[in-house]
Amino acid sequence: MSRVLVTGGAGFLGRHLCARLLAEGHEVLCVDNFYTGTRRNIAEFLNDPNFEVLRHDICFPLYVEVDAIYNLACPASPIHYQHDPVQTVKTSVHGAINVLGLAKRLRARVLQASTSEVYGDPEIHPQTEDYWGHVNPIGPRSCYDEGKRCAETLFFNYHRQHRLRIKVARIFNTYGPYMQQGDGRVVSNFIVQALNNEAITLYGDGTQTRSFCYAGDLIEALVRFVDTPDEVTGPVNLGNPEECSMRALAEQILDLTNSRSPVVHRPLPFDDPRRRRPDITAARTLLDWEPKTGLREGLTQTIEYFDALLAGRSPARRI
Ligand code: NAD
Numbered sequence: 001m002s003r004v005l006v007t008g009g010a011g012f013l014g015r016h017l018c019a020r021l022l023a024e025g026h027e028v029l030c031v032d033n034f035y036t037g038t039r040r041n042i043a044e045f046l047n048d049p050n051f052e053v054l055r056h057d058i059c060f061p062l063y064v065e066v067d068a069i070y071n072l073a074c075p076a077s078p079i080h081y082q083h084d085p086v087q088t089v090k091t092s093v094h095g096a097i098n099v100l101g102l103a104k105r106l107r108a109r110v111l112q113a114s115t116s117e118v119y120g121d122p123e124i125h126p127q128t129e130d131y132w133g134h135v136n137p138i139g140p141r142s143c144y145d146e147g148k149r150c151a152e153t154l155f156f157n158y159h160r161q162h163r164l165r166i167k168v169a170r171i172f173n174t175y176g177p178y179m180q181q182g183d184g185r186v187v188s189n190f191i192v193q194a195l196n197n198e199a200i201t202l203y204g205d206g207t208q209t210r211s212f213c214y215a216g217d218l219i220e221a222l223v224r225f226v227d228t229p230d231e232v233t234g235p236v237n238l239g240n241p242e243e244c245s246m247r248a249l250a251e252q253i254l255d256l257t258n259s260r261s262p263v264v265h266r267p268l269p270f271d272d273p274r275r276r277r278p279d280i281t282a283a284r285t286l287l288d289w290e291p292k293t294g295l296r297e298g299l300t301q302t303i304e305y306f307d308a309l310l311a312g313r314s315p316a317r318r319i
Pocket residue numbers: 007008009010011012013014031032033034035036037038056057058059071072073074075076077091095113114115116170171172173174175180
């Protein structure tokens with residue numbers, strides 16, 4: 001058993017990670033400022049003597065005692081991270097400095113939740129970790145993309161300069177139960193729209209692609225990554241290489257929900273990446289990991305969750 005800090009632990013991925021670490025018998029300290037996360041997400045852990053929550057903004061120093069750190073704090077959905085772009089950069093950059101300073105003092109392992117967005121609108125496909133990316137440094141997505149890129153820079157500088165034990169995970173689009181309703185991400189938007197028989201909002205012509213990883217698979221990869229030997233720093237792509245156009249995603253969700261929703265087109269957001277698919281050779285080799293949940297199965301679980309949520313029933317907990 002060890003003491004583990006999860007920043008952003010009250011968010012979508014954070015709450016799944018807390019659940020997993022508690023199930024493994026760790027003590028979990030969840031640090032969150034509830035910017036996009038909620039108390040409801042972690043309500044079921046509050047009576048667990050191994051769980052503790054601290055309301056705190058990681059842009060400010062944090063003095064706690066832990067053995068390992070997962071740094072997940074950062075709004076992840078475009079409408080959230082673009083709402084207050086300055087705060088997004090501060091969370092990524094000042095947050096990384098504080099988390100790294102903490103890890104340095106404690107000599108703790110530290111994982112950074114980086115993102116496929118470091119590749120921007122990629123010119124190579126699928127994306128491998130040695131690709132440097134194609135990011136607009138001044139566009140509306142740059143607060144997130146460049147913030148996360150700078151966080152990676154800081155992680156590697158602390159590693160080289162202070163011999164910190166770092167793990168940099170480049171996470172590709174992930175979905176599942178506990179995604180936030182109304183956070184604008186495509187999977188939750190389409191599912192909620194389909195369940196309510198409201199119009200499905202397809203941006204652009206719907207030919208742009210993403211590769212969606214189920215949350216349970218992603219959490220497994222994060223936990224394995226932190227357990228790798230010190231020389232395994234990453235960056236490692238974590239995602240599901242099954243690529244899907246947004247049109248095909250809409251059709252699949254309409255099919256699984258038996259919905260009568262029409263599909264309506266809306267303008268493609270500025271700088272929206274055309275294609276995205278991870279090359280996960282490194283994750284397969286270094287973590288002995290690959291996703292186990294296909295899109296259809298994962299969407300079915302996610303639809304069950306939102307169906308219960310919309311009906312006011314207690315949603316399913318498993319992933
Ligand atoms: P989320 O928005 O649900 O969770 C982020 C959590 O961080 C929230 O609980 C929020 O309140 C908290 N937070 C934000 N700013 C903070 C601050 N300054 N101090 C303390 N807490 C703060 O997002 P998520 O989908 O769970 O993403 C978690 C992490 O994984 C993020 O770092 C994100 O960039 C990364 N990621 C997610 C995806 C994905 O598809 N979900 C893909 C790539 C990377």
